[in-house]
Amino acid sequence: MDLFLQYLITGLTVGSIYALLAVGFVTIYNVTGVLNLAQGEFAMIGALSCVTLVNLGIPIFGAIPLAILITAIIGLAVERLAINPARKATPIVLVVITLGVSIFLKGMGLIIWGTSPKSLPPLVESKSIEFMGAVVNSQSLWILVVLIAHLVVLYWFFEKTFLGSALRASEKNPRAASLMGINTSTMSMIAFTIAAGLGAIAGVMIAPLTDATYEMGFFIGIKGFVAMIFGGMHSIPGAVAGGLLLGVIEAFSGGYISTYYSDALAFGFLLLVLFFRPQGLFTKATGERV
């Protein structure tokens, strides 16, 4: 039982990181119709720039928001320089553009930060806490709390603010949104900025758990992508649930079977989802009233 709880907490911690990436994917995909393959690179930039800022002597709690800000600005620049000029192109062309952006950002990461892995000092002094029989790293718990807070803020933003409501409208039906006077190009810019910021948070949160390198973006991006598929590609709550589920699957298969197989099991589960519920696990069958 105590092990079960330990795996569950580990799974939820890693899963909430995937959830942030998946929300980034969903936000961009729905507002612009683009599957942003550079999403993982935003996590890399967030993590590594945070390491650099900490090494420059900035305290960690100042470095984190700065790193997120830097990444968000890069996300905005990517949209304005690479996506917006090609707005009229077909979605597949835009996806290839994001692949190019991903390779470019990874290359820049290599030039700036080199090949050696960098680690971020722990956010809080690392000690083990006993929680209902399970031994949990305080670091993990802290990350979990931060991530939950961010997900709550995201929920509030999308559901309760007017800008969030306009973004959701552009997601649902860009043409009708433009008939309301909503500039969908601005919405696309905002979507990329938010997604990049979310990627950076994910990167900063994962850096103390594993090391950060210039090529970390690919794998973490794939994980976020899988989480989005679990959730059905269109729904933000679905993406969050998908991320948590993926994290928990990985943690349990790593704990009870073998860490060698945890990725294989997670991706195997993805195949099952694609075979049997390609519309996503958490979406209801949809129908339009005519």
Next chain:
Amino acid sequence: MFKVESLSSRIGKIQILHSLDFHVDKGEIVSIIGANGAGKSTLLNTLAGIYTPVEGKVTLQDDLISGLPAHKIVGKGLCLVPEGRQIFPGHTVKENLTLGIYSKYYKDRKHVEENLERMLELFPGLKKHYHRIGGNLSGGEQQMLAIGRALMSDPKIILLDEPSMGLAPKIVNEILEILVRIKEEMGTMVILVEQNVKAALKVADRAYVMDQGKFIMNGTNEEISSNPEVKSAYLGIKVG
């Protein structure tokens, strides 16, 4: 006054509209009727800026609006209620209406509140669903919501694309009555595109008949509805 001069439009490589001329005077309902595929929806979408015209001029009270992107045209005072209503199904009724006045939301919150109240007065049926999501409304209520959402932006001219589609005759009548009210109370110009010709001619002041991207006839609604060709082709009345 709303004026369209030699407007041509194409979708992809196919020319849909061929040099159309027409106008709507203040406080007038103009109906555009025609068969499926005549180009009526393309015309409305071109006026609203979804498609860019390849030729011609559209002016709204001497303000040139053709060539502007859709979201700017709304600000100039032209609003389209698209075919199939296209409300935002996951948004509440209130959110749907508020999005209609998007460009003024941050500038004049009081005005937004006033318009919301006016819409509830105009469409009392929406009141009890105010905080429920739009996707659960009936077809007629969704159409009311779509019209209300368009009126939120205080349009000088409102374009409606097949508002009667899939609705019961009683509800169609309610919607037509509202159009007359909008015209009389707010002096809004209305362009009504309909396949339900009988209904359209009931409220229109004038009508244009469209065929293959051209106007083949125009006149007051009496002239149009008594025309033998219109009678046989669109009203299903056998002549002679």
